[in-house]
Amino acid sequence: xxxxxxxxxxxxxxxxxxxxxxxxxxxxxxxxxxxxxxxxxxxxxxxxxxxxxxxxxxxxxxxxxxxxxxxxxxxxxxxxxxxxxxxxxxxxxxxxxxxxxxxxxxxxxxxxxxxxxxxxxxxxxxxxxxxxxxxxxxxxxxxxxxxxxxxxxxxxxxxxxxxxxxxxxxxxxxxxxxxxxxxxxxxxxxxxxxxxxxxxxxxxxxxxxxxxxxxxxxxxxxxxxxxxxxxxxxxxxxxxxxxxxxxxxxxxxxxxxxxxxxxxxxxxxxxxxxxxxxxxxxxxxxxxxxxxxxxxxxxxxxxxxxxxxxxxxxxxxxxxxxxxxxxxxxxxxxxxxxxxxxxxxxxxxxxxxxxxxxxxxxxxxxxxxxxxxx
Amino acid sequence: xxxxxxxxxxxxxxxxxxxxxxxxxxxxxxxxxxxxxxxxxxxxxxxxxxxxxxxxxxxxxxxxxxxxxxxxxxxxxxxxxxxxxxxxxxxxxxxxxxxxxxxxxxxxxxxxxxxxxxxxxxxxxxxxxxxxxxxxxxxxxxxxxxxxxxxxxxxxxxxxxxxxxxxxxxxxxxxxxxxxxxxxxxxxxxxxxxxxxxxxxxxxxxxxxxxxxxxxxxxxxxxxxxxxxxxxxxxxxxxxxxxxxxxxxxxxxxxxxxxxxxxxxxxxxxxxxxxxxxxxxxxxxxxxxxxxxx
Numbered sequence: 001x002x003x004x005x006x007x008x009x010x011x012x013x014x015x016x017x018x019x020x021x022x023x024x025x026x027x028x029x030x031x032x033x034x035x036x037x038x039x040x041x042x043x044x045x046x047x048x049x050x051x052x053x054x055x056x057x058x059x060x061x062x063x064x065x066x067x068x069x070x071x072x073x074x075x076x077x078x079x080x081x082x083x084x085x086x087x088x089x090x091x092x093x094x095x096x097x098x099x100x101x102x103x104x105x106x107x108x109x110x111x112x113x114x115x116x117x118x119x120x121x122x123x124x125x126x127x128x129x130x131x132x133x134x135x136x137x138x139x140x141x142x143x144x145x146x147x148x149x150x151x152x153x154x155x156x157x158x159x160x161x162x163x164x165x166x167x168x169x170x171x172x173x174x175x176x177x178x179x180x181x182x183x184x185x186x187x188x189x190x191x192x193x194x195x196x197x198x199x200x201x202x203x204x205x206x207x208x209x210x211x212x213x214x215x216x217x218x219x220x221x222x223x224x225x226x227x228x229x230x231x232x233x234x235x236x237x238x239x240x241x242x243x244x245x246x247x248x249x250x251x252x253x254x255x256x257x258x259x260x261x262x263x264x265x266x267x268x269x270x271x272x273x274x275x276x277x278x279x280x281x282x283x284x285x286x287x288x289x290x291x292x293x294x295x296x297x298x299x300x301x302x303x304x305x306x307x308x309x310x311x312x313x314x315x316x317x318x319x320x321x322x323x324x325x326x327x328x329x330x331x332x333x334x335x336x337x338x339x340x341x342x343x344x345x346x347x348x349x350x351x352x353x354x355x356x357x358x359x360x361x362x363x364x365x366x367x368x369x370x371x372x373x374x
Numbered sequence: 375x376x377x378x379x380x381x382x383x384x385x386x387x388x389x390x391x392x393x394x395x396x397x398x399x400x401x402x403x404x405x406x407x408x409x410x411x412x413x414x415x416x417x418x419x420x421x422x423x424x425x426x427x428x429x430x431x432x433x434x435x436x437x438x439x440x441x442x443x444x445x446x447x448x449x450x451x452x453x454x455x456x457x458x459x460x461x462x463x464x465x466x467x468x469x470x471x472x473x474x475x476x477x478x479x480x481x482x483x484x485x486x487x488x489x490x491x492x493x494x495x496x497x498x499x500x501x502x503x504x505x506x507x508x509x510x511x512x513x514x515x516x517x518x519x520x521x522x523x524x525x526x527x528x529x530x531x532x533x534x535x536x537x538x539x540x541x542x543x544x545x546x547x548x549x550x551x552x553x554x555x556x557x558x559x560x561x562x563x564x565x566x567x568x569x570x571x572x573x574x575x576x577x578x579x580x581x582x583x584x585x586x587x588x589x590x591x592x593x594x595x596x597x598x599x600x601x602x603x604x605x606x607x608x609x610x611x612x613x614x615x616x617x618x619x620x621x622x623x624x625x626x627x628x629x630x631x632x633x634x635x636x637x638x639x640x641x642x643x644x645x646x647x648x649x650x651x652x653x654x655x656x657x658x659x660x661x662x663x664x665x666x667x668x
Binding site for chain 1: 393394395396397398399401402405406409410413420425428429432433436437440442443445446597601604
């Protein structure tokens with residue numbers, strides 16, 4: 001490459017290529033990660049739990065106090081007597097707070113709060129089912145207590161001493177069972193008749209399990225090992241394995257899992273932010289807020305839907321973050337009355353440019369042969 | 375396994391500079407690609423860049439038919455080899471509205487695998503046409519080569535190096551190619567990995583096979599290798615993904631140069647194919663930090 005003329009050509013070509021790349025990048029449809037999440041308004045708080053429901057407000061626990069949270073405005077209204085809260089559950093304007101001392105509070109958004117009953121044992125969870133007459137289940141180390149919403153939870157399901165409940169998940173469809181994870185790792189279903197039956201072939205989730213039921217009936221469950229399983233028609237299958245930090249550290253803890261719509265779910269982790277599966281565990285993406293330590297997740301309103309209106313709320317030690325669904329890469333839709341003109345214009349540009357390029361290449365060499373065609 | 379001497383700077387004897395045709399072809403392509411944005415949304419009317427394929431097809435036909443234009447035939451055909459398989463791949467994936475209904479639903483394994491295999495077969499067929507239909511001398515596609523230990527070593531070593539760099543460097547720096555391990559996908563890894571692997575093979579045939587050999591007819595190996603790398607990077611703008619793109623394209627250019635060097639040095643596309651397949655498979659097999667957040 002001793003010829004300086006060739007060097008200039010090469011430099012010009014490389015510059016043009018890089019310039020073209022940068023110019024195209026300036027207009028490329030790139031959605032940066034930061035656009036996916038925004039910090040919720042209001043003062044920064046420390047959150048330990050947040051309940052998922054379909055309304056605009058939900059119950060949350062901040063600094064050990066339960067209260068009604070509006071993530072879009074940052075408003076947090078503590079529930080009367082809600083100090084020392086361990087678990088919360090909400091459906092629309094109705095909510096339940098299970099305190100560490102075993103008291104179960106019933107509360108209404110912007111309304112009254114009263115003590116439903118005192119439950120024996122250590123609190124392990126509370127959940128409200130869907131439907132017009134939702135069921136309520138509260139789990140303690142003494143067993144499961146259930147009944148219709150508004151009742152005193154008159155029914156009790158005792159468990160073996162070696163299999164006390166450690167995790168409770170509410171169904172998303174009416175008539176479906178609650179899911180209970182026992183201390184011995186067993187995964188149990190609590191049917192509408194109040195009977196418990198184990199899930200055949202279920203994995204042993206160990207401590208700190210997370211379980212969620214999707215709208216289409218698929219169950220996703222994960223545990224301390226970072227392995228997430230899916231219960232499909234064919235049985236339990238592993239669908240995602242979280243890996244150790246940097247290849248040699250510990251596996252990040254799974255902190256929460258929520259479903260939205262028939263097939264979408266978000267998985268919260270302490271370290272890797274959130275993972276999103278839009279298709280029932282088949283594929284996973286990382287949809288992480290700026291703070292990667294997520295301690296709680298909630299969906300407010302339909303998020304992963306044809307017309308998404310709601311938000312995903314991620315509770316982190318650094319505050320609340322809101323996520324509105326953005327389109328995943330996929331085939332765009334092509335509609336519009338003006339397309340014919342655009343198609344003709346594009347075709348015209350192509351034809352004219354090709355003709356010009358051919359002409360400009362041919363013109364300096366036109367005298368090489370008298371015959372035009374070979 | 376004797377070392378291979380590569381005359382990087384030697385220009386082909388009896389050939390013109392070729393930059394004029396090259397600039398005209400690419401300049402016209404830029405006009406075809408960008409000018410429609412003035413009066414409409416090109417993604418809305420031509421998401422598969424069929425207009426680029428049509429433009430290159432017109433140039434190829436003219437250069438093969440008209441004697442004074444024959445010097446431009448290899449380059450025109452090479453660019454057509456880039457455009458047609460890629461447009462077909464996108465069309466089969468459903469990016470042009472209704473795609474053929476015989477190959478599974480949208481985003482299905484069948485459709486992804488079919489589109490990837492079709493792209494690879496089409497690229498291979500066009501490489502064969504390039505080999506036989508463009509003017510003599512025959513291009514050096516580096517495709518029909520008996521594997522050697524050097525190729526194997528370069529392929530395996532390059533793959534390990536790619537993974538090591540992917541692990542070591544932070545995702546925000548590397549963009550889409552940053553692959554710090556977060557999690558292993560489930561069944562989608564194999565499904566999409568196969569589709570990506572076939573696309574990777576097709577890209578090696580297109581860029582390091584056809585395009586680089588077309589450039590080598592008129593330029594030195596070094597210039598041909600550098601040029602195909604730049605075009606390889608710029609062409610990746612067409613890939614629709616939602617990650618940090620500002621670092622993605624320069625890294626792809628570097629990878630294009632690396633794979634071009636491997637192809638020239640080993641006289642075969644196989645090592646670059648192996649590394650490219652490993653890289654593309656790995657990108658979909660893991661949940662990549664930097665995509666869709668974080």
